[in-house]
Amino acid sequence: QPNATKLYLLGLFPWTGAWDGAEATVPATMLAVQDINADPKLLPDYELVVITRDTECDGGTATDEMYKELYNTSTTKIMILGPACSIATEPTAQASHHWNLVQISYSATSPKLSTRSLFPRFFRLLPPDSMLNVVKIAMFKEFHWTKVATIQESAPLFSLTTADFHIEAKQAGIEVIAAETFIDNPTTQIENIQKSGARIIVAGFYGNMARRVFCAAYHQKMYGAKYVWIVPGWLEWHWWRKTDASIDCSVEQMDEAVAYHFAVNIDNLPSDANRAPSLSGMTSRKFLERFAAVVDTDDPSSLTGFMEKSFAYDTVWTVALALHEAERQLSQLDPPRTVADFAYDSITCQILFDVISSLSFEGISGPIKFNSNGDRLGLILLRQLQDGSDVKVGTLDPTTGTGRDITWLGYEPISWLGGAPPIDFIIEREDRQTIQLSLFLTGAILATVGIALACCFLAFNIHFKKLRVIKMSSPNINNLMLIGGMLAYVAIIFLGVDTNIASTDTFVWMCRAKTWCLSIGFSLAFGSMFSKTWRVHKIFTNKTAAKMVLKDSRLFCFVTTLVLLDVLILVLWETLDPLVATERFGTKVIDDENDDIVYTPIRMMCESRNQTYWIGAFYVIDGLLLIFGAFLAWETRKVSIPALNDSKYIGVCVYNVLILSFVGAPVSFILEERNAHYALVATLIWLATTLTLCVVFVPKIRTRNDVQPAQNTLVSQVTQSHQGVTSVDAQKELQLLRQEIGRLRKNLHDLGQDDKE
Numbered sequence: 001q002p003n004a005t006k007l008y009l010l011g012l013f014p015w016t017g018a019w020d021g022a023e024a025t026v027p028a029t030m031l032a033v034q035d036i037n038a039d040p041k042l043l044p045d046y047e048l049v050v051i052t053r054d055t056e057c058d059g060g061t062a063t064d065e066m067y068k069e070l071y072n073t074s075t076t077k078i079m080i081l082g083p084a085c086s087i088a089t090e091p092t093a094q095a096s097h098h099w100n101l102v103q104i105s106y107s108a109t110s111p112k113l114s115t116r117s118l119f120p121r122f123f124r125l126l127p128p129d130s131m132l133n134v135v136k137i138a139m140f141k142e143f144h145w146t147k148v149a150t151i152q153e154s155a156p157l158f159s160l161t162t163a164d165f166h167i168e169a170k171q172a173g174i175e176v177i178a179a180e181t182f183i184d185n186p187t188t189q190i191e192n193i194q195k196s197g198a199r200i201i202v203a204g205f206y207g208n209m210a211r212r213v214f215c216a217a218y219h220q221k222m223y224g225a226k227y228v229w230i231v232p233g234w235l236e237w238h239w240w241r242k243t244d245a246s247i248d249c250s251v252e253q254m255d256e257a258v259a260y261h262f263a264v265n266i267d268n269l270p271s272d273a274n275r276a277p278s279l280s281g282m283t284s285r286k287f288l289e290r291f292a293a294v295v296d297t298d299d300p301s302s303l304t305g306f307m308e309k310s311f312a313y314d315t316v317w318t319v320a321l322a323l324h325e326a327e328r329q330l331s332q333l334d335p336p337r338t339v340a341d342f343a344y345d346s347i348t349c350q351i352l353f354d355v356i357s358s359l360s361f362e363g364i365s366g367p368i369k370f371n372s373n374g375d376r377l378g379l380i381l382l383r384q385l386q387d388g389s390d391v392k393v394g395t396l397d398p399t400t401g402t403g404r405d406i407t408w409l410g411y412e413p414i415s416w417l418g419g420a421p422p423i424d425f426i427i428e429r430e431d432r433q434t435i436q437l438s439l440f441l442t443g444a445i446l447a448t449v450g451i452a453l454a455c456c457f458l459a460f461n462i463h464f465k466k467l468r469v470i471k472m473s474s475p476n477i478n479n480l481m482l483i484g485g486m487l488a489y490v491a492i493i494f495l496g497v498d499t500n501i502a503s504t505d506t507f508v509w510m511c512r513a514k515t516w517c518l519s520i521g522f523s524l525a526f527g528s529m530f531s532k533t534w535r536v537h538k539i540f541t542n543k544t545a546a547k548m549v550l551k552d553s554r555l556f557c558f559v560t561t562l563v564l565l566d567v568l569i570l571v572l573w574e575t576l577d578p579l580v581a582t583e584r585f586g587t588k589v590i591d592d593e594n595d596d597i598v599y600t601p602i603r604m605m606c607e608s609r610n611q612t613y614w615i616g617a618f619y620v621i622d623g624l625l626l627i628f629g630a631f632l633a634w635e636t637r638k639v640s641i642p643a644l645n646d647s648k649y650i651g652v653c654v655y656n657v658l659i660l661s662f663v664g665a666p667v668s669f670i671l672e673e674r675n676a677h678y679a680l681v682a683t684l685i686w687l688a689t690t691l692t693l694c695v696v697f698v699p700k701i702r703t704r705n706d707v708q709p710a711q712n713t714l715v716s717q718v719t720q721s722h723q724g725v726t727s728v729d730a731q732k733e734l735q736l737l738r739q740e741i742g743r744l745r746k747n748l749h750d751l752g753q754d755d756k757e
């Protein structure tokens with residue numbers, strides 16, 4: 001109409017950015033404006049004019065553009081359309097109500113926008129994305145999935161939608177086994193999901209990040225028959241095929257990765273068979289034809305925002321209907337007013353707000369009605385990408401029935417690449433790690449051989465106790481050493497008893513017995529060696545010949561003290577903090593041949609809560625003994641007197657035990673694999689014990705007939721021995737040696753007497 005008053009609307013559209021939906025929503029908006037202006041019954045005295053601005057799908061730009069237009073006083077904008085992206089809608093809708101402007105978005109789906117206190121004059125033609133979660137949950141129920149992983153781009157739109165999904169999933173008994181968020185590189189998060197074993201993945205992202213996620217999924221082989229991806233249904237057409245320098249996947253690879261994924265969105269255009277006549281008088285088909293006629297492409301569905309075109313069209317109709325009704329209500333005021341009088345005043349704004357709140361009409365996108373949060377409820381559509389085609393496979397109407405069931409009837413069947421819905425999680429199996437029977441038997445046989453060897457040495461020691469070479473080496477102390485060795489061998493057997501061959505109770509009992517055998521065995525064997533080395537050291541360092549002899553009884557006392565100390569610690573340990581069987585779970589391992597199966601390594605351990613302290617006590621005592629033993633052995637390294645014939649061998653043994661203990665203890669702590677642990681620890685105990693016993697006893701056996709009666713021989717040996725280490729002042733040395741020989745003779749005599757006692 002030539003004399004129509006212009007009513008200006010500010011249209012905020014994203015021509016660029018993460019979601020450039022202006023491509024389709026602007027033509028649809030203009031189509032609606034054209035239809036409304038041509039309708040003589042609707043706002044007959046007015047002409048709607050939409051001033052469009054590019055928001056770049058960005059909060060800052062959108063706010064800037066909005067203010068530029070609001071401060072442009074040449075035109076008064078009576079309402080705001082858009083923006084499309086939530087990130088741009090949130091700041092603008094938080095500010096526009098201060099200008100008494102009602103704002104209606106044709107596309108923004110962030111759940112945050114449902115907060116009336118933050119966005120008091122905001123409406124949108126579609127529900128928040130969180131409302132789509134009901135379809136995702138319904139899918140899980142339908143296909144008996146109980147485990148899910150989620151991945152989302154870091155933005156309120158996705159984090160709020162995902163948080164809501166987590167709550168709904170929990171209520172539905174679905175376990176979220178991975179919840180990943182990324183900013184711009186989802187590689188690690190995709191790897192995490194793969195490690196979690198999840199097969200059903202619910203994702204939230206814009207198209208640019210969706211490409212990165214699927215490219216990472218392609219590289220991790222997280223697609224195909226075994227995976228189900230559920231993504232937002234409003235992503236731009238063929239979003240995975242867009243040229244993108246930030247991904248290292250070809251179009252073919254992306255086609256492969258996204259095949260058969262599901263997309264959930266609000267139904268934007270009901271089929272003509274199911275729909276009531278729209279207020280515009282158009283069928284869905286007619287609308288599509290007209291839309292195709294106004295856009296500059298042969299394939300309108302390729303335009304970003306194609307899904308939202310009907311919402312954009314209906315947004316303008318909502319605005320027009322509200323203005324029409326507001327005009328009527330304003331005319332009844334005293335003095336009467338018109339919508340054209342709007343000067344960012346609250347009266348018109350309130351009327352418009354109330355009208356829209358109670359508005360109900362049949363739009364081109366279906367029935368339009370807003371809830372108290374300004375959201376619109378609608379039919380939710382589930383689509384699947386089947387052989388490159390976007391296929392509708394089901395719908396869910398939250399307003400009918402339970403509002404939680406998907407209608408499959410009348411839609412294409414779902415295509416499963418594997419012929420059936422995939423399992424939701426890899427099959428979990430326990431991998432009870434026990435010591436192999438063959439390894440245990442090997443250990444037991446070796447331990448038995450060791451015990452037999454120790455028995456032979458014991459028999460030899462007792463049988464030849466009168467033999468001078470045996471008598472001089474404190475055979476009773478050596479017997480203690482042999483008993484200690486035997487206990488160490490027995491510990492090897494106890495250590496190898498696992499739950500595959502014994503009950504849990506027996507396992508714990510064996511474990512306790514092992515601890516006793518090892519600690520007391522060590523004290524007996526090493527304590528004996530240590531005490532003898534100590535005696536040799538005393539003899540050769542004591543200045544006064546009278547005080548230098550340590551009798552066997554003193555050595556016995558020393559070893560007994562060590563053993564009693566062990567017993568005290570062990571009894572306290574048993575009483576205060578007893579060892580019990582506990583299951584220790586290792587890192588899950590996916591089967592090499594079938595990636596549907598994951599094994600959880602479980603090791604039965606015999607542990608106590610504060611065992612570190614108890615073991616620590618033993619380490620401190622035995623460690624000190626070892627270190628001091630090593631020192632004594634070093635000090636007496638040059639003593640090679642067959643009459644005290646063990647001293648040098650004992651030194652070798654001290655080093656042997658010291659090195660094996662210091663290597664074995666930390667490695668056995670680190671090594672988790674049960675068999676390797678047993679093999680290492682058993683080998684170290686066996687080696688340390690066997691080497692010690694052999695080093696001490698084999699020379700005795702070899703020289704048992706080689707007994708020298710004359711003390712002259714001893715003198716000559718000591719002299720020879722010391723000559724080997726003396727070179728400076730021969731005369732002086734000779735004198736010293738003679739003194740030493742005298743002293744040694746007395747020592748030997750005392751020792752002989754002591755043994756006889």
Ligand SMILES: NCCCC(=O)O
Nearest residue numbers: 085086107108109234
């Ligand atoms: N409907 C596409 C835009 C989504 C959003 O940013 O809310």
